[in-house]
Amino acid sequence: MATILVAFDTLDEGFERIPSDHTLIRPPHGRDFTQEELAALLPEADVLCSVFDIPVRADLIARGGKLRLIANYAVGYNNIDIDYARSRGITVTNTPHSVIAPTAELAMALLLSCSRRIVELDTMIRRSPGVKVAMGRTDRMGLPLAEKTLGIVGYGNIGEAVAMRCRAFGMKVIYYKRHRLSPQEEEAKGITYASLDELLRASDVVSLHTPYSPETHHLIGERELALMPAHAILINTARGAVVDEEALLRALQQGSITAAGLDVFEHNDCPLAELSSLPNVVMTPHVGTQTEDARLKMNHEMLENVARFLAGRTDISRVV
């Protein structure tokens, strides 16, 4: 029978999927296991349940002599040393289905907040409690979305869900990914391919949805930001280091793009301090999947992967 080490604090719902003859090791509610605790517990574990903000590096994995499965509670798995896991024959799974809609909804929330300057206007009202804020007819105008162009960088599950929502707002959608879709797929989805440079030049809104990898590190840097029109908006719900945050800060300060909506940040999800003083930035602290529904579904999806793997099934969300 297997020992399942759950590295992080999570809901209880979903654990009923694990047959009771397996041993579960979970941290006390309210906190995650530390790296030291994980290193001490791993030699006993057949399965490790991990999450995007707990690094699962080679030195930690190496402690798991019996480890057969790392089940990540996230679609992104850049917290795991995948090459080392592969070299050890350890399976890695993720939770691709439950994160799609909530993350796409957050991207829409950031987009609408930026395009209609919601946070800036809300702050104005709060600064003068009980006083009507006087707005000139042309003060603080927003960017309309209808008939504008959305550029999706990384057209996978979440990119597609954002594209679908933006099409409902009347936007034209162009996309960039490594492997272009077939003309039939493009036609069915109502999207047009562009190279990254073409997309950046042509888009009024750019929304990032690639995984983080050495290939996507600083995919959007100074050169790419300079290609975007001055009225354009950048949305990042992917991973912080897909964008060169220093370069983004300069672009926003200099007005070479209009606004940014950011859920993720380059340095361990801690935004550069200077971003906080810019009215044209809307920030959230990596909460793409922070809804009750998503948290439940992610738990179920992760634990279903564990239960199926332990039952010898291959119908799991396997990344390695």
Ligand SMILES: NC(=O)C1=CN([C@@H]2O[C@H](COP(=O)(O)OP(=O)(O)OC[C@H]3O[C@@H](n4cnc5c(N)ncnc54)[C@H](O)[C@@H]3O)[C@@H](O)[C@H]2O)C=CC1
């Ligand atoms: N802010 C949040 O809370 C959340 C963030 N995420 C992030 O969103 C990312 C995307 O998630 P999904 O859409 O589910 O993944 P996915 O695997 O369905 O789609 C990723 C897309 O990016 C493309 N891509 C990969 N490398 C590329 C490159 N170098 N250049 C251009 N395109 C490239 C792929 O071809 C694919 O179309 C995750 O990897 C994760 O980092 C996901 C969920 C929640």
Ligand SMILES: O=C(O)C(=O)[C@H](O)COP(=O)(O)O
């Ligand atoms: O799925 C991903 O990739 C994510 O970024 C996660 O949904 C974030 O989940 P938490 O770590 O906030 O539980």
